[in-house]
Amino acid sequence: MLRINDLTAGYFPGVPTLAAVGLSAEKGQMISVLGANGAGKSTLLGAIFGIVPYVAGEISLAGTSLNGLKPHDVARRGVRLVPENRGTLPSLSVHENLLLGGLGLPKATVAERVERELQRFPRLRERFTQRAGMLSGGEQQMLAIARAMMAEPRLLLLDEPSQGLAPVIVEQIFGLLAELRGADIAIVLVEQDVGLSLEVSDYSYVLEKGRIKLHAPSADLVNNPYVREAFLGVA
Numbered sequence: 001m002l003r004i005n006d007l008t009a010g011y012f013p014g015v016p017t018l019a020a021v022g023l024s025a026e027k028g029q030m031i032s033v034l035g036a037n038g039a040g041k042s043t044l045l046g047a048i049f050g051i052v053p054y055v056a057g058e059i060s061l062a063g064t065s066l067n068g069l070k071p072h073d074v075a076r077r078g079v080r081l082v083p084e085n086r087g088t089l090p091s092l093s094v095h096e097n098l099l100l101g102g103l104g105l106p107k108a109t110v111a112e113r114v115e116r117e118l119q120r121f122p123r124l125r126e127r128f129t130q131r132a133g134m135l136s137g138g139e140q141q142m143l144a145i146a147r148a149m150m151a152e153p154r155l156l157l158l159d160e161p162s163q164g165l166a167p168v169i170v171e172q173i174f175g176l177l178a179e180l181r182g183a184d185i186a187i188v189l190v191e192q193d194v195g196l197s198l199e200v201s202d203y204s205y206v207l208e209k210g211r212i213k214l215h216a217p218s219a220d221l222v223n224n225p226y227v228r229e230a231f232l233g234v235a
């Protein structure tokens, strides 16, 4: 579904934040991108979504190039980004935020999908008429994911879904993410919680200073000495 070859990307001409990056994610697969602060994980998601200004190399979705497209055109091709700050609209209700996720779809389809997301995230049903700004961090994260799923994306990009959340809420959200895996969707997960990322994803890439240092099935990386020492705190 997603193919990236020899990607260079950055914010200033001639100053690459990412270099020679290659990765792929298949339909039904969740891949995770691991790396220290500043390694370039968010930049990678931004480059795919068309919000990083200088991009060279190849990014394609189901065989069609995304290079040079503006974010709304990338979105039109079936990509959704759930950014680090979640991006829900605080003055709109949970329901209205979900409706925005289904913009342009027939009314009956939108109603069906709202119901599907409320089943997936029962907490959102309890908060249905409340303004998004009044939700807890975990509920806002659920809303951000539900809103993205309203579009039935082919590719979902998730940036640090656990950020700022209590461990019990993180477990809950990752449980729901695990359920998304295997559906008709490819997911790229960027996450600081490396243990959880490896648990929930099929395949992982480790970024170091903008380059892929290693990649392997997530289950194998759990036992990788570098990953254990650098990210899991095990010598």
Ligand SMILES: Nc1ncnc2c1ncn2[C@@H]1O[C@H](COP(=O)(O)OP(=O)(O)OP(=O)(O)O)[C@@H](O)[C@H]1O
Binding pocket: 011, 017, 035, 036, 037, 038, 039, 040, 041, 042, 043, 044
């Ligand atoms: N909008 C921007 N303009 C200029 N430089 C940026 C911008 N966003 C990120 N950078 C720089 O790009 C580098 C990679 O940042 P990025 O946010 O991609 O890393 P990250 O791996 O996601 O880090 P973190 O885990 O801290 O979010 C950093 O040096 C950062 O300062």
